[in-house]
Amino acid sequence: MTLDVIPLQTKIITPEDRLFQIVADYAGPHLRPGDILVLAESMVAITQGRLIRPEQVKPTPWALALARFVSQDGSLSSPYAMQVIMNESGALRTLFAFCTAALTRLVFGRRGDFYRFAGQQASLVDDVTGNMPPFDKHIVLGPKHPEQVVAETRERFGVEAAIIDANDLGHTKILAATSGASQKLLLKVFRANPGGNADQQTPIVIIRKTRS
Amino acid sequence: MFAEFILAALACLGTLAASLAVFFHYQGDSEITFDTAAARDSRITKNMPQRTIRCRCLIPLANRGRQNGMVINVFCQPMYYGKIMEQLDITARLRLLDAPARQNGYWEAVIVKKNTTHLVELEVTIRSQVDLLRVAREIPCLKVIIYYQVVGRDGIQWYLSEARFDLAG
Numbered sequence: 109m110t111l112d113v114i115p116l117q118t119k120i121i122t123p124e125d126r127l128f129q130i131v132a133d134y135a136g137p138h139l140r141p142g143d144i145l146v147l148a149e150s151m152v153a154i155t156q157g158r159l160i161r162p163e164q165v166k167p168t169p170w171a172l173a174l175a176r177f178v179s180q181d182g183s184l185s186s187p188y189a190m191q192v193i194m195n196e197s198g199a200l201r202t203l204f205a206f207c208t209a210a211l212t213r214l215v216f217g218r219r220g221d222f223y224r225f226a227g228q229q230a231s232l233v234d235d236v237t238g239n240m241p242p243f244d245k246h247i248v249l250g251p252k253h254p255e256q257v258v259a260e261t262r263e264r265f266g267v268e269a270a271i272i273d274a275n276d277l278g279h280t281k282i283l284a285a286t287s288g289a290s291q292k293l294l295l296k297v298f299r300a301n302p303g304g305n306a307d308q309q310t311p312i313v314i315i316r317k318t319r320s
Numbered sequence: 321m322f323a324e325f326i327l328a329a330l331a332c333l334g335t336l337a338a339s340l341a342v343f344f345h346y347q348g349d350s351e352i353t354f355d356t357a358a359a360r361d362s363r364i365t366k367n368m369p370q371r372t373i374r375c376r377c378l379i380p381l382a383n384r385g386r387q388n389g390m391v392i393n394v395f396c397q398p399m400y401y402g403k404i405m406e407q408l409d410i411t412a413r414l415r416l417l418d419a420p421a422r423q424n425g426y427w428e429a430v431i432v433k434k435n436t437t438h439l440v441e442l443e444v445t446i447r448s449q450v451d452l453l454r455v456a457r458e459i460p461c462l463k464v465i466i467y468y469q470v471v472g473r474d475g476i477q478w479y480l481s482e483a484r485f486d487l488a489g
Contacts, residue, residue: 162392162471162476163476167475172473172474172475173340175473176343176344176347176473180388185473186390186471187473187474187475188471188476236390236392236429236471237390237429237430237431241426241428244428244429245392
């Protein structure tokens with residue numbers, strides 16, 4: 109058994125597009141029974157309109173202060189992205205996550221608790237420059253209700269489906285997958301990020317098992 | 321007892337606030353500038369029959385701060401020199417040299433890491449309805465204002481730099 113990994117190039121997806129229409133147009137003609145249809149989380153989020161320009165965000169003193177404690181490798185080092193997460197997850201929850209994470213890091217040397225407590229959106233948000241143009245000037249959040257999206261995708265297209273956040277550093281996060289899509293297989297395939305992370309414009313990937 | 325507790329709490333809060341202020345001050349922010357004073361490779365090409373002048377130079381985009389910063393938007397605009405401007409069609413565009421080449425002048429948001437410098441090409445094209453000698457006489461030095469938006473630790477800041485081309489030379 110071998111795997112065919114087929115990245116599909118699309119047009120630039122915008123908030124005006126409808127996700128299932130895009131999938132039908134670009135993936136529909138290629139899909140076969142048994143395939144796994146993988147959607148990039150940023151594409152799903154953008155079609156859900158989950159993006160905002162930093163100029164439209166007014167960071168509170170809390171956001172300005174908390175962002176200063178985040179390494180600049182992370183999106184939340186921007187006070188605007190931090191404020192967006194405070195609006196999304198709740199200011200109190202974000203503050204609680206920050207204080208708890210600071211404590212567990214100091215006492216146990218454990219990292220990543222902020223993202224565990226602040227909620228999934230905190231780890232999915234992409235700050236300005238995190239996306240290809242025309243969204244390079246936007247903060248893009250993670251998609252809403254990914255489980256519902258994959259369930260509806262399976263229902264409409266008759267194949268297993270998943271939403272994945274992958275990057276060129278080998279970090280892969282499965283946001284949601286239907287029961288027949290093996291998480292182990294998805295992680296293995298997306299370690300190499302076949303969809304690319306720059307301007308490849310391939311937000312849909314088909315994984316096909318073939319007999320060799 | 322209660323007064324002592326309040327006093328101790330206030331002292332703790334004060335110490336915390338002072339520590340944070342010192343930390344933020346020490347941490348600093350990005351300090352990104354279009355260093356037009358250090359512009360180089362300036363080139364002015366005049367095409368007399370076609371009444372066209374092309375100016376080009378390379379401007380360092382430097383971050384001398386203690387933090388990374390992002391340059392999200394950059395706009396450039398020639399200064400207005402009165403009536404002669406009505407007979408000139410001036411287009412100015414900036415291009416980050418290490419970014420993908422684009423013909424449409426779109427500025428893709430870029431992270432400028434601390435202590436790094438990128439090179440930006442400023443290109444100005446003047447198409448004139450009058451002869452170029454008159455243009456040079458009335459505008460011996462063309463100034464181009466560069467407005468740029470930086471996002472750093474402290475939020476969004478707008479800055480301004482001024483590049484100049486000696487058209488009389």
